[in-house]
Amino acid sequence: MNIPFLDLKAQYSTISHEINDAMQQVINACAFSGGKYVAQFEEQFATFCNCSSSIGVGSGTEALWLALLGLGIGPGDEVITVPNTFIATVEAISLCGATPVFVDVNPESYTMDPQLLEQAITPRTKAVIPVHLFGQPADMDPIIAIAGKHGLFVVEDACQAHGSAYRGKISGTIGHAGCFSFYPGKNLGAYGEAGGVTTNDPRLADKIKMLRDHGQSQKYYHHVVGVNSRMDGIQGAVLSVKLKYLDQWNELRRAHARRYGELLQGVDGIVLPREMEYAKHVYHIYAVRVKNREAFMTGMAEMGIGCGIHYPVPIHLQEAYKSLKMARGAFPVSEQCGDEFVSLPLFPEMSPEQIEYVAEQVKAQVAKQ
Numbered sequence: 001m002n003i004p005f006l007d008l009k010a011q012y013s014t015i016s017h018e019i020n021d022a023m024q025q026v027i028n029a030c031a032f033s034g035g036k037y038v039a040q041f042e043e044q045f046a047t048f049c050n051c052s053s054s055i056g057v058g059s060g061t062e063a064l065w066l067a068l069l070g071l072g073i074g075p076g077d078e079v080i081t082v083p084n085t086f087i088a089t090v091e092a093i094s095l096c097g098a099t100p101v102f103v104d105v106n107p108e109s110y111t112m113d114p115q116l117l118e119q120a121i122t123p124r125t126k127a128v129i130p131v132h133l134f135g136q137p138a139d140m141d142p143i144i145a146i147a148g149k150h151g152l153f154v155v156e157d158a159c160q161a162h163g164s165a166y167r168g169k170i171s172g173t174i175g176h177a178g179c180f181s182f183y184p185g186k187n188l189g190a191y192g193e194a195g196g197v198t199t200n201d202p203r204l205a206d207k208i209k210m211l212r213d214h215g216q217s218q219k220y221y222h223h224v225v226g227v228n229s230r231m232d233g234i235q236g237a238v239l240s241v242k243l244k245y246l247d248q249w250n251e252l253r254r255a256h257a258r259r260y261g262e263l264l265q266g267v268d269g270i271v272l273p274r275e276m277e278y279a280k281h282v283y284h285i286y287a288v289r290v291k292n293r294e295a296f297m298t299g300m301a302e303m304g305i306g307c308g309i310h311y312p313v314p315i316h317l318q319e320a321y322k323s324l325k326m327a328r329g330a331f332p333v334s335e336q337c338g339d340e341f342v343s344l345p346l347f348p349e350m351s352p353e354q355i356e357y358v359a360e361q362v363k364a365q366v367a368k369q
């Protein structure tokens with residue numbers, strides 16, 4: 001059996017008429033950059049997240065960058081995040097001219113360990129970016145409490161966590177701002193690049209709206225230096241169609257994850273993901289940990305199964321961040337994750353037979369180790 005890591009065509013085939021129609025409407029209206037289809041999606045996404053504003057931008061990376069800029073983060077400031085993330089979280093900090101500071105992740109949730117946060121705060125710290133990795137929200141209550149005590153902004157990296165929730169609150173609405181990626185492979189994915197910022201702060205929303213559009217609120221009157229990070233009309237229209245299905249798709253992901261859990265429970269040589277008691281996990285990625293990853297992945301590929309690694313090198317050890325002068329050993333949990341993570345195929349359209357086949361092959365591979 002051949003099972004890809006992700007099958008975007010399978011999803012498209014279930015909604016192709018609606019998608020084609022939505023794209024055609026944008027073309028008919030020539031509403032290509034920003035415009036009414038983006039505004040409509042922004043409203044719908046704010047309603048979905050239960051917050052006052054959502055601002056469509058060019059990508060998740062730009063969502064993080066513009067949120068930080070909107071909060072006034074700049075040179076001389078420090079922003080705390082985790083090394084166990086996609087590099088974009090940290091790039092956004094660097095793009096503002098600020099300095100990234102890391103704290104390690106919790107070994108069970110793989111998200112920011114709140115117990116390590118306070119010791120990383122200095123007089124220069126301005127913000128904290130917890131990352132809701134793989135679709136599981138970070139432990140937000142203690143993070144918000146510590147940030148509040150020190151007067152820090154909290155920007156949630158919810159780029160992998162559309163529709164997940166922390167103690168019943170939708171991810172991206174707990175801190176000062178939430179940042180989303182609508183990259184095609186995400187739980188809510190566009191048909192190109194797109195991102196969004198959510199917030200309950202109307203002043204911050206206005207600032208980000210200005211920043212994404214060359215610092216203007218009225219055409220050709222520029223109040224601040226901004227960028228072009230407007231969302232494409234076609235992406236807004238596609239996202240409006242797909243948002244209607246997000247809860248349903250997330251429930252399928254959760255059901256598939258539960259099934260993997262049942263089939264792989266108690267198998268020696270593999271650590272399964274854990275849904276924390278505070279979390280509604282939406283399994284953007286189903287990452288397990290194995291000791292001999294290379295052999296495991298080769299064996300899975302031979303059996304026709306596409307796996308991924310998210311991510312092989314934690315950010316403090318990336319060449320791009322060698323100026324931070326951090327050595328192996330600085331963040332042991334993130335480093336162990338980098339060494340052992342393997343992501344199994346998980347997408348809403350998977351059949352029960354596909355899940356069973358993957359689980360069988362996982363068992364066969366770990367038995368060989």
Ligand SMILES: Cc1ncc(COP(=O)(O)O)c(C=O)c1O
Pocket residue numbers: 059060061062085086088089131157159160180181182183194195
């Ligand atoms: C955790 C995390 N942060 C930020 C990003 C950046 O999003 P984008 O690829 O849309 O720029 C991603 C997307 O891959 C991500 O997974």
